Amino acid sequence: MSFPSSGLLSRGELLVLTDEVSSPAEFLIHRILSTHLKEANESKCLFLSVSESLTRLRAIAGKSNLNLPQYIQSGSFHFVDVASQIDPPVKIETSFNQQPSLKPIFELTKQKLSGWSGTESSVLVILDDISTLEWIGYSITDLLRFIRVLSAFCRKANASLLIRHHIVTPSEPDDILRLLRQLCAYHLEVLPLSTGRSGSVSGQVALHPGPGITQPVHRPITRKLAVQYRLTDTNVVFFERGTGNTVL
Template identity: 40%
Template sequence: MSTATMLLPFDLPNRSTFLVTDELFSPADFIIHSHVAAQAKDRSYRCLIVSMLPDVSRWKAIAAKSKLNIAEKVASGSITFIDVLPLIRPSRGEDSPRLHDLFDAVSSNLSRFNSEDSDVILDGISSLQWMGIPSKDVVRFHRAVRGLCRKFGSTLLIRHHVVTPTQPDDVFRMLLQLCTYHIDVRPLASGRSGAVSGEVTLYFGPSTRLIQGVQGNRRLQYRLSDNSAVFFERGMAGGIL
């Protein structure tokens, strides 16, 4: 089993909880997809993706840029998708969606992974709030999934879309308390340029111990190309990491 998970541009310990935040003008697809593409090179790797998307077409399109054949990985059982929407529809006699069936689906799929190298990705589950699920239930769901990942020794990646960066909501504040590492992807304050697409910053979670070789609160700039991202220190757009 590997000792680090390739969450570009940082090498961090696996079996951790990663909160990846992004904004409308700086989506973090390149962080998540590069991670999955790197990990999927190992045949023992298993990944459970809990996605708000109604199908996997967007994942397939983005993954293709990283030379990752999603359809092939799904067919082999390396990658499993859970479609959220059918699982959270209100039952007869109920007024609002519930998360019990979604949690059961995550639990049953994760228990079938016969691997010591696995990920659970909650992709854009902040959308649950927009569908009327109370913040406390969303946080409870995340906490329960984190418990499952600890039980099975899996790495948990949570992507949270930040709508109002200057006014963080309750779910965002709670997720910060739950994560081991927080990776924040933001656009440049001055606007996107040809040389720099945005910034990505690594923060330690509240209870994270300092780890040798891992520099906390590190900020890098990045530039996106058609099929990859390059990273560099601020003010060094020509120097690629």
């Protein structure tokens, strides 16, 4: 049994990545980003960051031997601080209040992907993360609309899309997760151990095909058979349950 480190993001498809407070999925975002940029010279990535700074992203990339400044200089990697591009909603009790929208982020995405069109480049768009936008006050209606138009445009532009969503109540899927599951090709789930985190096991990962894919390339990994992982200072090690010394 092996855990796929590449091939999850085909062109025009959506990969949903969910995590919980006790099992954050940053390591998978960085792993997918590194794999994508190193796959081919023409690979490009637009990183829409809601909560992570470019400084921290560069530092983590450096630990995994990804020279992010080189990709930035070549124009292959473009980082967007989402908070600097939008105004946080202000709740005013009046029907005439015009709430700020996420349209600037969508327009910026369109502009960047249009500039990359006409080439054979493999393009990846990462939205990290959708949950924080809800927490700062954007309505569910606005977020669902944003997800739909972003997903539709990336599909039209033949770009891969990765969206991370934090799960607050695991037993009750929220409206955002329900929509993401309807649109995705794969749902990659990072879960804590039921017994809590240990020194040798950091968490576990499950993989579910979604309705957005007709012929799954990777076989499902159910929660019951979830692959466990251990984070190191510079990498992540995957292994089957009870085989902590086996690197996959």
